[in-house]
Amino acid sequence: MRRWIILLLLALVLPLSGCGFSGIELKDRLIVQAIGVDYQDGNYHVSLQVFDPDDGGGGAQGAFDASKPNNQVYEATGKTMADTFRQISLQTGKTVFLGNNQLIVLGEDAVQKELNGVISFFSGSHETRPKTIILACDGKAKDIVGLQLEQGIVPSDAMERMVGLAQEAGLTPYSTLMEVARAANSLGETPLLAYVGSEEKENGEGQLQILGGAAPIKDGDTLYFSQLEIRGAEWILGEVEQTTMVLEEGDNRYTAVVQPVYHQLRPKLEGGQLIFTLRLDVVCSIPEAIYTQQTEMEFSHIPLLTQLIEKEIEQEADMAFRHAQQDGPTDVFRFSKYLDRYLPEYWKSQQDSWPQEMSNLQMEWDIRVDIKSLGLTAKNRIESK
């Protein structure tokens, strides 16, 4: 009896193959690598960059040539997002699979008019990864998704790497589906998206450009931030991992590699005035110094360099804050979360008028710099400050 039960169970395992009960083979799937969404006249225009080893390279048994683009771009226009995917499925006779998608690129109109709709579609999709990167782009998303970059197996690989490096350096924000959806659904907060564009190289090929950040504000408008303003915002948010700064003092120039080690943002009320204080401790090294008068760096320069870095960070953070405050106002710094956490009574009274109330907000900066090294030469090493 037991043997028959075992045989029956084994037999029942046979139909449970890898692609699930519906039995969709890999060749019948469109393996999406990047999605572009444009919004015009109330319709969605979706462009899909799809992994296709037969395109350009190819070879026997599904092998592919990494030096070729290995992708196809499909487009469709529809009244809903799902409608556009259905149309692409019908065009190609394949099922759209979003489980491998790395990027969602939103065109200008989509960011301004339909951000929440697009986010809620992808948040509700069981295949889409919560950490898929969302980008806002200058112009149309289909132009970015259609870029044929040759630095990876598929162009979206190269795009993801470029955006990732810029994010680590704080030059563009960490805008994942999860983070953008969180900020969009959070009272008083505005999502900050990585902002990209494209430019033509001398050989006529398109190239991705990291422009900074974009925040959708009221009345269907978007507030754009430059790379330096984004780094300023990232100092406030505490999301810079390691970045390189170029400092100038007279004719002398320095490169500083800066790494934050402590971040604290706290609100306080002083005589009814709301003040946020940013305490930021960074350690840095100065791997490069270009002098006009002398040949090497000296320890006596450290106080001056410390001051320069402090001032530069403060300037960048202040620039980002002023831009968001005066040209928005828009809360891309999670101020509302800090108020809810540390001044709940104040937040309760202001939450309906936030971020308009941000126009009265003041910032105080407490930046502390510790220079650990003046490069790799032994004589320039500082044991302790």
Place this chain on the structure above:
Amino acid sequence: MVQPRIDMRQLVALLFLSRVFSVLTLSPKQENTVENGAALLGIALSGIVCLILVLLYQKLLSLYPGDNILDCCYRMHPLFGKFCALGFYLLCVSITISTVGEFQYFLSSAIYPYVSRLLLIPLFLLAVLYSAYMGLEAFSRLSLALGVVVLLSTLLVIVSLSKDLSFVFLLPPLRHGWKPVLQVAFQGVSLNLELVPFLLLVPMVRGKVYRGGIWFVALSVGYYLIMIFYSSLTMGDYALSQVFPIYTMMASAQVVLIQRLDSLHMALWVFIAFIKCSLYLYLSAYCASRLFQGKHRGKLLGASVVAVLAGSLWVSGDLAALMWLHEAFVDGIPFLLAGVGIPVVLLLFLSHKKKKEAPGL
């Protein structure tokens, strides 16, 4: 007198896995959503209450070593014993139905949207039936290995998400007073139904069984605390917009080459569901057999699986029924009766009886 069959570590793994089954399907829309600080404190408090209950069980079952709760019920009165055996049987069957229903609902919502429940549930229950038929030792051995893998995979999630923690999302626990904290604590205790299998399994375990109970409570409460802490501090308000936030958190975790840890956790979760259903199906057959002086265990196992199949097909086709069943457990009445009321009554009655039986009195 029942012969010990499993050791303390296997008991801990069995109960722990059975308890953490619900973590992946925890839904903010399903539970009464409270702020994360209050939820964390409430769960910690529920752990303390559960530890006190384990000590209470120790006191009760030490009166007659080798007895489980049903033996104690029969000692009080045979009719009360039969009534309790029927009650525990119904509880075990209901938990199995609820587990299969949740399992099917989650799989068809988050993983295979088009899978037929008529295919999934009978296949799953067939495997569970085989496991329960093989006996407690068989699935307990599997649960120990699986428990270790689950803990390691949880460690992987913790490591991968630690850099994403944002403490600004952590809200003070008492800013809305004690009410939400106590609400969560009550739910935490009432949903800790694994203390009922503990009461039934005590004589079947070798070694320091009550120490095992304490380990089970500490591990399961610790696991819940970690999951809620990480999901709320990595996702913030996004967690509230998700039907299965813990699953979403796992989908967002990635370690080196593994870009989707949710696949790993899904595979483990299927095994966890299998272990939990095996345990409760086995116990339902055990409780039913106590109505017939311990006879007909095999036939009663078959009858139980038919009841579970019918019930789970019904609740999986009717979401309102599944929610109703879940709410019935959240309300706490099943646990208050089986995990608190009956043990307290038995303790009072049997302590008194034992004192009377003591020589020289």
